[in-house]
Amino acid sequence: MVCSLLEALLWTFGFLLAQGLVLVLLLAILLTAAFGLQWPPQSEIIDWVLATDLDRSFLLIGTPVLGGLFLLLPAIRLREGRHFRQRIGWRYPSTDEIIISLATVCPIALIGNLIYDVANAWWQSEPTVAWPSATVLRQTSLDHLYSTFQGVPYPVLIVAMALAPAVAEELVFRGVLGRRLVGRFGIVRGVLLSSLCFAAIHGSPPHAIATLPVGILLHLLYLQTGTIWIPVLVHFCNNLLAISLVHFQLSQQDPVSPALMLSLSMYLVMMLLLLQTRSRKVEGLWLKV
Secondary structure, three states: OOOOHHHHHHHHHHHHHHHHHHHHHHHHHHHHHHHOOOOOOHHHHHHHHHHOOHHHOHHHHHHHHHHHHHHHHHHHHHHHOOOHHHHHOOOOOOHHHHHHHHOOHHHHHHHHHHHHHHHHHHHHHOOHHHOOOHHHHHOOOHHHHHHHOOOOOHHHHHHHHHHHHHHHHHHHHHHHHHHHHHHHHOHHHHHHHHHHHHHHOOOOHHHHHHHHHHHHHHHHHHHHHOOOHHHHHHHHHHHHHHHHHHHOOOOOOOOOOHHHHHHHHHHHHHHHHHHHHHOOOOOOHHHOO
């Protein structure tokens, strides 16, 4: 069986729903433990969350992603059958595959940063009247997100914002959804559709737009190597680089110029071509649907 557009939308919605369910359940447990079955008014609950620093704790940051992953794994197992590991490419990558793939982390991060800066400048300049939900969405920008997590311990950030999203998102958007979309629509349209679904879960429009090239690269790496661990590794390192720059307040460089972005894009193409010659992937991985 292959993946339809409806199934792609269901997987995308289900990914967000799984995290939302875990978050709601966690909050219900915490509120019940603190106040019993008679919960106080909403204003008092907000004061309690702020007073206990719960909004900056690992519980609300990492638990929804980690818990959502455990909810999604049975769905992946059900969709792919008993041999789901072989289907999505569970083998360990070779040293060559790891080295070449890691060489793409910094270039794609720079490209994503440039795209985000341009998209965010456009988004912030749009009048709120033209975008009824702009006020809410603008508060979910990367800058706001990172400032919210300033007080979170670094190891917590690694697990909650680097490792957990890398594993969960790659299993769904490359291992299951992306592979099946490629099998249904071909490489070009399949990669683009899966990357659009991947971008759609990333909050504000500037963040989603900046995530699109990252999703395309991750899918191409997956197709080139035939192992899910390569996109997981690159995704993790990309997230780790971003949170490290913010957490340690490293000085930001000058904006990336279009000429440099073109050079970085050409570099990524060369890395993908080199990876094709060095990879020992199983041919036709995306056809195993």
